[in-house]
Amino acid sequence: MHDYFPNERNDPNYMSTTPYYRRIDLPAGDLHVFAADDLFHAMGAKVLEMANNNLQIPNIRYMSYTPDAHVGVGTCIGTTAVWGAGDGFVSPSIVGSDIGCGMRVHLTNLDAADLRDVKVRRKLVKAIEKRIPVENHARGFFSDIRLDDVLRKGLHGLPNKYVPDGYTPRKATSLTHVECSRFRYEEDALNRIPEPLWHRAHRQLGTLGGGNHFIEIQALETDEANRGIAERWGLRDGQVAVMIHSGSRAWGGAVNQYSGSEVAKTMHRLGLGTGDPKLAFAPLGSDAGRTYTALMKSALNFAVANRHLMAYAVRDAFKEVFGTQAELRTLYDLMHNYAGEESHGGEELFVHRKGTTKALPAGHPDNPEPYRETGHPALIPGSMGTSSYLMVGAEGGGRNYHSICHGAGRVRSRNATKQLVKVDEFASSLRIGQEDEIVVNHKGLEAILDESPQAYKDVDRIIDSVVGAGLAGVVAKCRPLAAIKGV
DNA sequence: ATGTCC
Numbered sequence: 001m002h003d004y005f006p007n008e009r010n011d012p013n014y015m016s017t018t019p020y021y022r023r024i025d026l027p028a029g030d031l032h033v034f035a036a037d038d039l040f041h042a043m044g045a046k047v048l049e050m051a052n053n054n055l056q057i058p059n060i061r062y063m064s065y066t067p068d069a070h071v072g073v074g075t076c077i078g079t080t081a082v083w084g085a086g087d088g089f090v091s092p093s094i095v096g097s098d099i100g101c102g103m104r105v106h107l108t109n110l111d112a113a114d115l116r117d118v119k120v121r122r123k124l125v126k127a128i129e130k131r132i133p134v135e136n137h138a139r140g141f142f143s144d145i146r147l148d149d150v151l152r153k154g155l156h157g158l159p160n161k162y163v164p165d166g167y168t169p170r171k172a173t174s175l176t177h178v179e180c181s182r183f184r185y186e187e188d189a190l191n192r193i194p195e196p197l198w199h200r201a202h203r204q205l206g207t208l209g210g211g212n213h214f215i216e217i218q219a220l221e222t223d224e225a226n227r228g229i230a231e232r233w234g235l236r237d238g239q240v241a242v243m244i245h246s247g248s249r250a251w252g253g254a255v256n257q258y259s260g261s262e263v264a265k266t267m268h269r270l271g272l273g274t275g276d277p278k279l280a281f282a283p284l285g286s287d288a289g290r291t292y293t294a295l296m297k298s299a300l301n302f303a304v305a306n307r308h309l310m311a312y313a314v315r316d317a318f319k320e321v322f323g324t325q326a327e328l329r330t331l332y333d334l335m336h337n338y339a340g341e342e343s344h345g346g347e348e349l350f351v352h353r354k355g356t357t358k359a360l361p362a363g364h365p366d367n368p369e370p371y372r373e374t375g376h377p378a379l380i381p382g383s384m385g386t387s388s389y390l391m392v393g394a395e396g397g398g399r400n401y402h403s404i405c406h407g408a409g410r411v412r413s414r415n416a417t418k419q420l421v422k423v424d425e426f427a428s429s430l431r432i433g434q435e436d437e438i439v440v441n442h443k444g445l446e447a448i449l450d451e452s453p454q455a456y457k458d459v460d461r462i463i464d465s466v467v468g469a470g471l472a473g474v475v476a477k478c479r480p481l482a483a484i485k486g487v
Numbered sequence: 488a489t490g491t492c493c
Contacts, residue, residue: 096488097489098488098489136490136491137490138490200490203490204490209488210489211488212488247488247489248488249489250489250490252488252489253488253489254489256488256489
């Protein structure tokens with residue numbers, strides 16, 4: 001693979017059309033990159049090599065990177081890849097290993113001033129920790145819920161007691177804001193997953209998981225560019241919000257394991273392959289493709305229900321600390337690792353998002369009804385100690401199938417970060433020991449050193465690129481006050 | 488990401 005970072009003037013294949021967008025003619029097809037120049041050049045040649053392999057999958061219509069793109073297994077995190085629904089392919093590699101990984105945001109009726117005392121933040125973190133296990137082999141507190149119901153019906157499979165605002169599919173309340181509270185699929189595929197994995201997944205309901213997953217208590221800062229939308233969404237400056245970042249836990253892993261071998265067999269039988277043996281894909285209409293797609297959707301149901309259950313536990317923790325008048329209203333739940341059928345420009349397509357977030361603009365018919373006029377919230381996490389963002393799609397996002405970034409994007413590996421970053425540096429970036437410290441549920445930070453902000457790009461610059469490219473706008477910045485992390 | 492090698 002030759003160098004794809006040539007001098008722009010010397011290479012006729014290198015096209016730059018705007019400061020935040022370029023189309024790159026790779027040997028296997030076109031790659032669209034939405035990023036400021038320096039962020040693009042920082043991505044590295046491996047990122048483009050991976051795109052070239054992904055573009056070798058037959059019938060691909062479109063592939064792009066967001067500014068937070070970085071190397072992943074088979075496919076970069078930060079990829080949007082589109083096929084036609086009729087002659088399309090599905091790729092477990094372009095969905096990613098943590099199927100249904102995504103974000104959920106709840107709005108409270110509290111103000112940042114209510115959490116100014118560091119002791120209050122500590123009390124809240126402890127109260128959350130008590131209800132949401134984060135340790136290795138963690139077991140959740142929701143054994144009364146049937147896993148089968150969750151996998152088949154998503155949020156609609158939860159008992160009423162876990163839906164505090166009285167949501168039922170017939171009764172429109174705040175939960176109708178939630179993106180795809182139920183994914184439908186060919187349920188026979190569930191039989192592929194062996195019994196022990198069902199038990200494991202059942203035990204994990206209501207647990208956070210490790211890596212970049214987190215629960216954060218944040219203070220909102222609305223952006224003047226979209227203050228009208230902020231008001232319509234019920235946001236106000238200084239308002240305390242809860243952000244949850246988690247995925248489908250071991251269930252998603254089981255889906256990858258048990259449908260992955262069938263996908264590999266299908267590729268072999270059909271003589272399919274690319275430059276990367278780890279890049280897995282199958283025709284949408286093949287048995288393997290259908291099985292994977294069905295099981296993937298079961299994992300999406302698991303992920304959205306799991307985030308919902310954690311929010312239920314957090315709501316309970318808030319009531320313990322702040323009294324029964326404390327509220328946690330659902331703003332939105334939106335994943336950034338998935339694939340599914342979507343209609344764009346009147347065409348039925350199959351869209352993959354791996355570490356990219358859908359952000360529909362105002363008026364788009366696919367917005368849930370309560371967000372039809374404003375566009376739905378696009379939930380973007382920052383790294384530890386840095387702000388997260390509530391975004392809204394812009395009209396111009398249509399040229400990227402309404403996909404934006406999914407966060408800061410890793411800039412160095414977990415191992416490299418542990419070598420490079422010192423615990424003291426991490427602690428000072430969280431202002432540990434100061435009155436305004438970001439309270440974390442770990443006594444020592446060694447266990448989560450690989451999550452220090454030094455491991456990530458600057459999320460503010462990622463957001464600048466997304467806004468600069470005309471894909472989305474900022475509605476509010478979410479400043480962290482406290483964080484719960486797994487290991 | 489993941490019961491990260493039952």
